Amino acid sequence: MTLAIFNGSPRKQKSNSKILTDHFLQGYRSVAGQKNVITEFLSAKDQMVQNLETFSMATDVIIIFPLYTDSMPGVVKEFLEKIYFLQNNRTKNLGFIVQSGFPEAIHSVYVERYLEKFTRRQGHNYLGTVIKGGVEGIQVMPPGMTRKLFDNFKKLGEHFAEKGEFSNQIMKKLKGPLRMSKVKYIGFSLISKTPLLNFYWNSQLKKNGAWEKRFDRPMETQAKGF
Amino acid sequence: MVTILNGNMKTSPNGFDLYVNDVARALEQTTQVNTFHLADMKIHQCIGCWSCWWKTPGLCAIKDDAEPIMKAVIHSDMVVFASPVIAGFTSSLLKKIQDRLIVLIHPYIEPIKGECHHRKRYDKYPDMALLMQKEADTDDEDEKIIADIYKRLAINFHSNLKHTWFTDTQTTEEIAHDLSHI
Ligand SMILES: Cc1cc2nc3c(=O)[nH]c(=O)nc-3n(C[C@H](O)[C@H](O)[C@H](O)COP(=O)(O)O)c2cc1C
Numbered sequence: 001m002t003l004a005i006f007n008g009s010p011r012k013q014k015s016n017s018k019i020l021t022d023h024f025l026q027g028y029r030s031v032a033g034q035k036n037v038i039t040e041f042l043s044a045k046d047q048m049v050q051n052l053e054t055f056s057m058a059t060d061v062i063i064i065f066p067l068y069t070d071s072m073p074g075v076v077k078e079f080l081e082k083i084y085f086l087q088n089n090r091t092k093n094l095g096f097i098v099q100s101g102f103p104e105a106i107h108s109v110y111v112e113r114y115l116e117k118f119t120r121r122q123g124h125n126y127l128g129t130v131i132k133g134g135v136e137g138i139q140v141m142p143p144g145m146t147r148k149l150f151d152n153f154k155k156l157g158e159h160f161a162e163k164g165e166f167s168n169q170i171m172k173k174l175k176g177p178l179r180m181s182k183v184k185y186i187g188f189s190l191i192s193k194t195p196l197l198n199f200y201w202n203s204q205l206k207k208n209g210a211w212e213k214r215f216d217r218p219m220e221t222q223a224k225g226f
Numbered sequence: 227m228v229t230i231l232n233g234n235m236k237t238s239p240n241g242f243d244l245y246v247n248d249v250a251r252a253l254e255q256t257t258q259v260n261t262f263h264l265a266d267m268k269i270h271q272c273i274g275c276w277s278c279w280w281k282t283p284g285l286c287a288i289k290d291d292a293e294p295i296m297k298a299v300i301h302s303d304m305v306v307f308a309s310p311v312i313a314g315f316t317s318s319l320l321k322k323i324q325d326r327l328i329v330l331i332h333p334y335i336e337p338i339k340g341e342c343h344h345r346k347r348y349d350k351y352p353d354m355a356l357l358m359q360k361e362a363d364t365d366d367e368d369e370k371i372i373a374d375i376y377k378r379l380a381i382n383f384h385s386n387l388k389h390t391w392f393t394d395t396q397t398t399e400e401i402a403h404d405l406s407h408i
Contacts (some may be wrong), residue, residue: 102341107341180337185337201279220300
């Protein structure tokens with residue numbers, strides 16, 4: 001078995017997708033050792049030919065990406081188009097990990113339907129789509145807030161190395177409820193009236209000296225004429 | 227005003243471009259139309275740097291041909307996402323400019339019906355429509371998958387997906403007629 005993991009984040013090395021992949025791989029390698037895993041970045045420059053070669057030779061493929069405007073980033077779609085037109089496309093096990101900024105799973109379940117159909121249309125074996133929301137802030141969160149998440153990704157990797165599939169139980173944990181519960185929604189609505197909810201954005205706006213400009217509408221005010 | 231984003235790739239058959247041009251021509255009788263043929267433009271993918279949200283609010287850091295599109299979209303009553311279906315979805319070229327449109331939204335989050343969404347940056351956002359050309363094996367399920375994803379996009383852009391057209395079931399005049407009544 002050769003596992004190839006493609007990271008579809010345009011942020012590449014600095015991506016949340018990379019952090020989650022690293023935890024998955026830590027678990028995976030603790031069971032399978034160092035062999036037979038290849039990781040690639042879909043946004044790396046002039047990498048398409050190499051990526052397609054890696055895809056072709058792998059038996060198991062995981063594509064991990066951030067949700068971008070409710071589906072896959074353009075570069076991930078580009079890769080899927082290239083795979084789609086590959087000749088002699090040997091059947092493989094294909095799975096996806098979709099992680100998003102918004103915490104609710106509802107945002108990612110629509111693209112999941114696409115990913116499943118894409119896989120089946122190609123005649124590949126669909127391993128499922130791991131969905132995880134609320135990921136944007138992980139690089140600035142204190143370790144206590146990410147421990148459970150990273151642990152679950154590690155376990156996901158261990159299970160994958162043992163069974164060649166995503167663990168349903170861990171997938172369920174990561175996905176969480178489709179929408180906020182009533183109680184959470186009420187709490188959230190209250191918090192949204194305070195600066196707490198947008199603390200992440202506000203602190204960065206201030207750090208960048210852009211706080212005063214946060215409500216700017218430059219596309220409206222600049223000279224027209226397209 | 228209507229903005230048409232034509233995501234036909236250079237490698238696809240150009241019958242789709244002729245179709246889009248016919249729609250635009252018919253529509254020009256009644257309204258202002260901006261058609262962007264993305265394959266002829268320099269459009270980089272969004273690199274997720276958040277400059278448009280926390281460094282230069284409302285402005286993208288990437289200097290390419292995207293800004294006139296962003297401006298046209300926000301000044302329009304309707305934006306048409308036009309593309310041949312490729313591998314079961316609209317083209318990657320179209321998706322790249324679509325991702326860049328987050329410049330038009332505000333980073334602040336607001337809860338709506340148990341879901342998080344971003345606040346508006348502008349007062350008004352255009353309605354949305356999909357115009358697609360089927361590939362050999364496009365079926366009803368594909369149509370629903372694509373339309374459902376664009377309905378989600380519309381929610382996040384404070385908009386509505388008003389139409390889903392396919393070139394084989396709609397004449398260019400019918401589409402122009404629908405668009406002239408927005
Ligand atoms: C252009 C763009 C579009 C995005 N669209 C969505 C979206 O539709 N829903 C969502 O929950 N998060 C969205 N996000 C947030 C990312 O999914 C989130 O920040 C993710 O953790 C980034 O992962 P990465 O560092 O691996 O790229 C978007 C981010 C960008 C830059």
